[in-house]
Amino acid sequence: MATEESTGLVFHPMDQFIVRPLFGDGPVHWYTPSNVTLWLALAVLAVWLLFVVGTSGRALIPSRIQSMAELTYGMVHKMIEDVSGKEGLRYFPYVFTLFCFILFANMLGLLPKSFTTTSHIAVTGVLALLVFLGVTILGFVRNGAHFLGLFWVSSAPLALRPVLAVIEVISYFVRPVSHSIRLAGNLLAGHAVIKVFAAFAAITVIAPISILAIVGMFAFEIMVAVIQAYVFTILTCVYLKDALHPAH
Amino acid sequence: MFSLLQQTAPAAVDQTIIMVPADQTAEVVVAETETIVVTGTDAAADAAASAVGMPQLDFATFGNQIFWLVVALAAIYLILSRVALPRIGRILGDRQGLMTADLAAAEDFKRKAREAEAAYDRALAEARAEAGKIVAANKAEIDAELKAAIAHADAEIAARTAESERRIGEIRESAATDARNVAREVAAELVSTFGGKPDSGAIDAAVDSRIKGAVQ
Amino acid sequence: MENVATYAELGKYLGAGLACIGMAGAAIGVGNVAGNYLSGALRNPSAAASQTAMLFIGMAFAEALGIFSFLVALLLLFAA
Numbered sequence: 099m100a101t102e103e104s105t106g107l108v109f110h111p112m113d114q115f116i117v118r119p120l121f122g123d124g125p126v127h128w129y130t131p132s133n134v135t136l137w138l139a140l141a142v143l144a145v146w147l148l149f150v151v152g153t154s155g156r157a158l159i160p161s162r163i164q165s166m167a168e169l170t171y172g173m174v175h176k177m178i179e180d181v182s183g184k185e186g187l188r189y190f191p192y193v194f195t196l197f198c199f200i201l202f203a204n205m206l207g208l209l210p211k212s213f214t215t216t217s218h219i220a221v222t223g224v225l226a227l228l229v230f231l232g233v234t235i236l237g238f239v240r241n242g243a244h245f246l247g248l249f250w251v252s253s254a255p256l257a258l259r260p261v262l263a264v265i266e267v268i269s270y271f272v273r274p275v276s277h278s279i280r281l282a283g284n285l286l287a288g289h290a291v292i293k294v295f296a297a298f299a300a301i302t303v304i305a306p307i308s309i310l311a312i313v314g315m316f317a318f319e320i321m322v323a324v325i326q327a328y329v330f331t332i333l334t335c336v337y338l339k340d341a342l343h344p345a346h
Numbered sequence: 347m348f349s350l351l352q353q354t355a356p357a358a359v360d361q362t363i364i365m366v367p368a369d370q371t372a373e374v375v376v377a378e379t380e381t382i383v384v385t386g387t388d389a390a391a392d393a394a395a396s397a398v399g400m401p402q403l404d405f406a407t408f409g410n411q412i413f414w415l416v417v418a419l420a421a422i423y424l425i426l427s428r429v430a431l432p433r434i435g436r437i438l439g440d441r442q443g444l445m446t447a448d449l450a451a452a453e454d455f456k457r458k459a460r461e462a463e464a465a466y467d468r469a470l471a472e473a474r475a476e477a478g479k480i481v482a483a484n485k486a487e488i489d490a491e492l493k494a495a496i497a498h499a500d501a502e503i504a505a506r507t508a509e510s511e512r513r514i515g516e517i518r519e520s521a522a523t524d525a526r527n528v529a530r531e532v533a534a535e536l537v538s539t540f541g542g543k544p545d546s547g548a549i550d551a552a553v554d555s556r557i558k559g560a561v562q
Numbered sequence: 563m564e565n566v567a568t569y570a571e572l573g574k575y576l577g578a579g580l581a582c583i584g585m586a587g588a589a590i591g592v593g594n595v596a597g598n599y600l601s602g603a604l605r606n607p608s609a610a611a612s613q614t615a616m617l618f619i620g621m622a623f624a625e626a627l628g629i630f631s632f633l634v635a636l637l638l639l640f641a642a
Contacts, residue, residue: 115400116401117404126406126410127409132407134411134414134415138414138415139418141422142418145425149425149434153430156436156437157437160437171434171435172438177615180612191426195423195426195427198426218401219402219403220407220408224412228419276623280625280629282402284625284629286633286636328618332619399640403637
């Protein structure tokens with residue numbers, strides 16, 4: 099970039115998101131084990147460690163790690179029950195899978211030199227589309243054509259209803275877009291900002307400020323990682339509620 | 347400040363020089379499948395920029411990411427739904443059951459304690475009543491004894507008083523008789539001394555009337 | 563020809579900077595959500611706990627639009 103030569107600063111905030119093959123330098127085919135594979139596998143491993151190894155004691159008085167697993171379980175369980183109602187609990191394993199995957203992918207992405215899988219539109223787009231398609235199919239299977247009542251605001255004046263229906267349909271189809279871009283954008287933004295601050299550390303005078311800023315941003319990013327996992331899950335619960343009870 | 351920037355510049359330039367070949371190889375790798383057309387005339391800068399570009403929009407890697415994501419999600423789903431969630435659910439259920447049982451047991455113990463307390467209170471009240479009864483009985487007995495003793499003492503006192511009065515009366519009686527006899531003899535002597543002939547009847551009457559007046 | 567490319571470059575950077583103004587709107591929105599939640603929670607603290615989910619949903623919706631403008635800036639800088 100033009101600024102690089104004039105100031106001597108090197109900005110490569112997006113380098114951390116490049117998908118590379120794990121072994122060798124070949125092209126990235128769909129089956130190639132890449133850094134995506136590695137960090138997804140680590141997320142799976144972390145889930146396994148916390149929820150299977152951590153609870154293997156089956157202790158009545160839980161150890162620290164077991165009570166973390168239990169608290170996570172309780173939190174998501176309560177969230178589904180509060181937002182989607184009792185019927186939503188049938189889909190608890192799926193929602194819990196989403197929450198755990200996003201939480202661990204976000205947190206692992208914060209490790210230095212790591213690769214953040216959830217900062218990629220491809221990943222979050224698949225997650226959001228799974229939710230969108232699942233919820234839409236579920237809505238039609240459970241309620242039939244009645245599910246379309248979601249778009250027909252019966253409490254509004256009759257003349258306004260077609261206009262509102264158009265708006266509702268558009269907002270319904272924008273859901274997966276905002277659902278996925280929110281998660282990817284938050285993580286992308288945070289990691290890129292940290293990288294930009296890191297580039298400023300090359301200048302001796304600014305370096306301490308830059309390092310302090312990185313520390314602050316890192317703490318903020320930990321919060322964002324948890325909150326985004328929570329938000330993704332709770333929005334899934336809200337969409338699930340719409341599918342279960344489409345009455346507007 | 348500015349001079350510092352200039353001082354750091356050579357090192358940074360070295361870095362970019364090292365970076366450029368790496369980027370170009372990356373560009374070569376990506377170029378095989380990339381469909382984004384690079385629009386720009388500054389070939390070197392744009393090549394470096396688009397090689398990095400936004401990796402998020404590098405559609406060539408989407409298949410890879412989606413494939414491995416689906417694998418990872420399936421793995422997590424299986425781990426959670428087959429092993430972890432039933433286990434945690436059972437642990438929480440067991441704990442809930444145990445807590446309910448413990449609470450019930452605690453309630454039971456509480457009830458027992460309350461019963462024991464009631465029994466103790468009852469026993470205490472009974473003992474207190476018993477004690478009251480004994481105290482009352484003792485009191486009555488003592489009262490009776492006291493009364494009997496007082497009555498006995500009263501009788502004794504009365505008997506002694508009567509005895510004393512009788513003896514005082516006797517003494518008084520004897521004293522009065524003696525005084526009369528002395529008075530008669532004295533009067534008879536006086537009368538005979540003054541040459542008269544003592545008339546026993548008159549003397550007796552005079553002495554009696556005098557003594558009666560003195561005694562009264 | 564040289565000038566056209568330079569102007570295009572200039573436009574990219576200007577556009578990216580302008581797109582970042584959109585994030586100010588998101589900041590106002592998120593602050594509004596949090597502030598109103600806080601004032602409501604102070605009025606009726608007993609109802610606050612049940613509404614944290616709504617707080618996060620509202621924040622997420624407000625923040626998403628800021629993320630969109632950030633994304634536009636990134637697209638201009640790196641992908642256009």
